[in-house]
Amino acid sequence: xxxxxxxxxxxxxxxxxxxxxxxxxxxxxxxxxxxxxxxxxxxxxxxxxxxxxxxxxxxxxxxxxxxxxxxxxxxxxxxxxxxxxxxxxxxxxxxxxxxxxxxxxxxxxxxx
Amino acid sequence: xxxxxxxxxxxxxxxxxxxxxxxxxxxxxxxxxxxxxxxxxxxxxxxxxxxxxxxxxxxxxxxxxxxxxxxxxxxxxxxxxxxxxxxxxxxxxxxxxxxxxxxxxxxxxxx
Numbered sequence: 001x002x003x004x005x006x007x008x009x010x011x012x013x014x015x016x017x018x019x020x021x022x023x024x025x026x027x028x029x030x031x032x033x034x035x036x037x038x039x040x041x042x043x044x045x046x047x048x049x050x051x052x053x054x055x056x057x058x059x060x061x062x063x064x065x066x067x068x069x070x071x072x073x074x075x076x077x078x079x080x081x082x083x084x085x086x087x088x089x090x091x092x093x094x095x096x097x098x099x100x101x102x103x104x105x106x107x108x109x110x111x112x
Numbered sequence: 113x114x115x116x117x118x119x120x121x122x123x124x125x126x127x128x129x130x131x132x133x134x135x136x137x138x139x140x141x142x143x144x145x146x147x148x149x150x151x152x153x154x155x156x157x158x159x160x161x162x163x164x165x166x167x168x169x170x171x172x173x174x175x176x177x178x179x180x181x182x183x184x185x186x187x188x189x190x191x192x193x194x195x196x197x198x199x200x201x202x203x204x205x206x207x208x209x210x211x212x213x214x215x216x217x218x219x220x221x222x223x
Contacts, residue, residue, distance in 0.1 A: 101156075
């Protein structure tokens with residue numbers, strides 16, 4: 001009964017590969033997000049979607065493409081992976097009415 | 113640009129002590145602030161929030177203080193326990209359902 005679930009939890013891949021991270025929330029929230037946490041623990045928003053519509057795109061390289069098939073899912077596809085993409089990626093969701101974010105447990109991406 | 117930062121990257125306390133974690137923000141238009149706790153291998157968890165029309169808000173063992181004059185936010189944890197050991201983030205609202213996070217403070221609680 002996990003509220004925000006991400007898969008996979010760990011992902012190790014070579015440079016140049018394409019990979020996807022999936023996220024699902026069962027909270028009935030309207031808005032979903034992707035955040036990137038670097039090695040210094042800094043959390044930065046990448047994207048937010050409200051009811052399948054892109055709301056925020058924080059000048060992320062276009063190698064990153066979010067996809068929201070419905071308001072309960074927000075997947076992140078990354079093309080041509082680079083070493084600098086190594087980080088922990090967090091999915092989160094919130095109701096439209098407030099900032100009560102619920103975060104997933106993260107996906108640790110390592111590009112070698 | 114907007115930014116949220118913390119003064120102390122690591123705070124070490126003894127069990128039972130009170131802890132104070134500080135945060136400075138630069139966007140005077142921010143009207144909502146949240147503290148999150150992140151344990152190792154987990155996502156950030158909501159602790160407490162405060163709106164800009166308030167100076168203080170209390171929860172269970174935690175208190176958030178907001179000083180808008182100097183753009184400063186603090187989290188006070190009473191009777192700190194080993195289970196409180198984690199990285200703590202402040203975050204400010206920036207409109208459009210977007211939170212800007214600070215750099216984080218690691219709290220280490222010794223038994």
